[in-house]
């Protein structure tokens with residue numbers, strides 16, 4: 603059993619703060635590290651893996667600092683996001699080289715075991731250049747597993763995998779966790795870690811934004827206020843009706859300077875609506891439009907980008 607602890611950790615590169623005063627603890631089982639691009643997930647994973655020192659704060663494994671601690675490196679395996687591999691080498695030799703780097707007593711046996719674990723035996727003698735994305739991912743995983751680490755760190759391991767390869771990797775990671783390992787998987791897609799992770803830690807802009815089970819994180823993301831852009835046959839009348847129904851906290855009529863304001867002919871005007879209860883709003887809107895004989899031309903979420911969802915989590 604291994605507990606990885608991040609205590610008040612920050613990491614900056616010049617004047618870019620990649621990780622900002624983060625405190626988290628990871629125990630046995632699978633934890634999803636979720637956040638949009640640039641949130642600081644890779645930087646955090648590299649610090650957890652002992653590849654990068656924190657600028658301040660401490661990363662420890664069972665109380666021992668990770669950075670520059672050879673004994674600890676033996677207990678951690680890291681699967682990096684980047685694809686760079688020695689393409690001319692075959693899978694077995696690639697894993698064997700890592701077993702030797704770790705100074706294992708029987709590197710050949712360790713390499714064979716790791717290759718079996720990731721189900722790459724049939725392809726082990728082929729050059730890596732002939733591997734599919736999923737096979738490459740498995741070869742990287744085998745190198746990270748070759749020294750039988752208690753902690754496994756995987757940076758965006760599902761990127762580019764097809765559904766079958768994804769299921770295969772999920773099963774493998776679940777097995778690793780069932781054996782008592784501490785498995786940490788980063789992703790920018792909530793659904794990707796849904797099935798796999800017992801717990802999810804959310805990072806946004808270098809900060810720790812939320813943590814909990816999949817359902818809690820999903821609820822936090824969907825229950826936030828939503829903004830919609832609406833184009834209709836009579837924006838003014840619709841705005842008044844929406845406000846009267848109490849399912850929105852704000853309605854703004856946006857009329858570009860050069861647009862005509864006559865109802866029904868003003869294609870550039872729109873309503874910006876801040877819906878308080880999304881379920882209620884999408885139910886009520888067609889009804890009130892129909893009752894008043896107002897045509898709806900467009901109803902689209904204005905801020906559904908992943909960044910805005912995450913930004914909401916940080917601003918709570």
Ligand SMILES: Nc1ncnc2c1ncn2[C@@H]1O[C@H](COP(=O)(O)OP(=O)(O)OP(=O)(O)O)[C@@H](O)[C@H]1O
Nearest residue numbers: 615618619620637638639640641642643644645646
């Ligand atoms: N070596 C570096 N030098 C300068 N800036 C860096 C360096 N590494 C990371 N950063 C910056 O730190 C921030 C966090 O990057 P990081 O790669 O950790 O995020 P991420 O959540 O893993 O995103 P992605 O999924 O896109 O890799 C970004 O603004 C990034 O540009």
